[in-house]
Amino acid sequence: MKVGIIGVGTVGASVANILRDNKDIIKARVGFEITPVIGVVNNLNKDRDVSIELTDDVNKVLDDDSIDVVVELMGGIEKPYEVVKKALAKGKAVVTANKALLAYHRYELEELAGDIPFEYEAAVAGGIPIINALREGLSANHILSIRGIMNGTCNYMLTKMINEGVDYDTILKESQELGYAEADPTFDVGGFDAAHKLLILASIAYDVDAKPEDILIEGIQNIDSPDIDFANEFNYSIKLLTIAKKKGKQIELRVHPVFIPKTEMIAKVDGVMNGVSVIGDRVGETMYYGPGAGGDATASAVIANIIDIARRGKGSPMLGFEFDHTENLQIMPKEEIETKYYLRLRVEDKAGVLAKIAKILGDKNISIEKMIQKPLNTTCANLLLATHMSVEKDIVDALQQIEDVGVVTAKPVMIRIED
């Protein structure tokens, strides 16, 4: 079987090199050889550590009838979208690690693919075979929830903040120096990268075709030292969590930082590592842990897809949950989400303030589970509250009212609690 690789950066080079280095064991597992024959790059003059033929002409892959599988690792959305469409139209199996492409065009490309394999294990949580687990290992279950730590940059930063007390700006700078965060880190720290991955998993588990614009996405930028102290005080960790939960005929989809009890297995996923916890109605909780990024780890997932295609043949795509249109589930509107909330209110340290806040919360049926007040200076204090289960809309309205009545001296901060 012959493979063409479009985009030979870190991951593409790893795909070519692993197919070469682990050739014998892969042949033993498949029954025949899988050979990377050509790679497409933008710049032919750049030095690359690969031993395959390189070209800057994508048609050398698309027009070559001997190439069975196209690996798309170009990055971006519109260009790979055109390339994948052409490859599928030529009857070539496609493997991609491009989560942005999938977040926007997956349903359309799946339909276009029909019986031709179109696979993307590497697009979610890097080397962790989570799509395989959802489609096959858990196939007897209704999926009740999927909770993931799927952005290594954020998890590295939050782990350092909570374990070592490093502040946000310092750890962001360090992450940029280490190459974990981009010069413009918004895509990672703003939650958008994690959201793309969530949407792929949710579409497999629930057959919901949501776009990033449709769901609640918040980043980790507002987390500050009082929040870290609160977490440590109540034995919480802070994680950027992607959440998909089934509630009746609705699916909650959201990405945001959470306080989560340190005793939960997913809360123990630290540093740059990824983890995905899935609750099935019959199996209960299973969790999948591993590297979410890196050339070799990502390539491991790309090649797992190629091997599956080789084993099963072109005519037998991996049926998945996505063909379950029986339930017709809808995305829950953001404002209806119900969870527990942590509120950080910077208040003037004088009589009557707490009464005003308590009244606003009480009027919205928001009840308080925990509260700490910490003086900031002689006139100001941080009031830290954790609520019982409340509705998103009520919390947002209450925070607006609290701002409006002028009892806070800074914009209130809200972090959801997952327990």
Place this chain on the structure above:
Amino acid sequence: MKVGIIGVGTVGASVANILRDNKDIIKARVGFEITPVIGVVNNLNKDRDVSIELTDDVNKVLDDDSIDVVVELMGGIEKPYEVVKKALAKGKAVVTANKALLAYHRYELEELAGDIPFEYEAAVAGGIPIINALREGLSANHILSIRGIMNGTCNYMLTKMINEGVDYDTILKESQELGYAEADPTFDVGGFDAAHKLLILASIAYDVDAKPEDILIEGIQNIDSPDIDFANEFNYSIKLLTIAKKKGKQIELRVHPVFIPKTEMIAKVDGVMNGVSVIGDRVGETMYYGPGAGGDATASAVIANIIDIARRGKGSPMLGFEFDHTENLQIMPKEEIETKYYLRLRVEDKAGVLAKIAKILGDKNISIEKMIQKPLNTTCANLLLATHMSVEKDIVDALQQIEDVGVVTAKPVMIRIED
């Protein structure tokens, strides 16, 4: 597709009930209905919570040409061995959760099965799809090691011992009362159950056909409070770990309690839960976590196999690592295993004792990394040692010599260290 269930205990009843309760979603995922039609039991008079026809005649399943898949959940070895052989001979796909059967007859049954699916996801780590991950998700990798916590009884007991200081006898009794441990707990606490599971995973990853008799198996029965104290002092957890490690052309296979740093992800698997950490040469470490037992969790894995068989058809078995005969790996003899060791020596508290022990260890090239001496009473003390990397044979010999020279007042205890 029609399914016959041989053995309708807790797991068998769950298989029948999930196929009924989740019928619609399973049909959507497969494309057609999967129907449990008959169950075979020993005692027809016992009340069972299942809605399928029951019989006490196994031939009603074996001779029924309309039954495509036989689920074997009988327990034992010889009887199910005969039944599985007959089912395969009739061309029926077989799914089993019977780890003892597999530990002894897997290679033979796989050969007999040929193109007929013969699957056993549920036999290892209950509801965790670890076999699927090894065969498919990690198929691009040479597997460097597999380390598992695969006996919930032992893990529950050890978690209670280390987190709450409960002693072995008390927690064993509690586990028996909770139904986690049998009246004769040897199969669990002696490490034999975990060993069966290890052998199945090792055969998939390394194509080694080892029997339980061939490998190092030690249980948790000798762990005592000084060991717990030592673990807490050096931030270790104590786990019954199954270990398969590739060392050149040899495979280390062993089951025994270990001290393992609490920071390792596998060390964070607590209570009755199971976890399996796999290191691949390219992906690095991935870990799989979930319930290792229970009717519904185990049935979830059984049905995942049935669904895979339904999706792929009878003629396309799940090719696995087991067909990799290229490497011809051998099992490392027990005495050649190299690791770090913890030694608990009960010594007389008098001059010259430490010198004798140090000389014996030194002569065997065993060097000490950590040491604590804790007085037990006015005449005796526990000498607790952790060694650097040492060879099993040297440790065993040294402990024998230490006993022989009469410096210890109780049989030395040795626990391996995994870090």
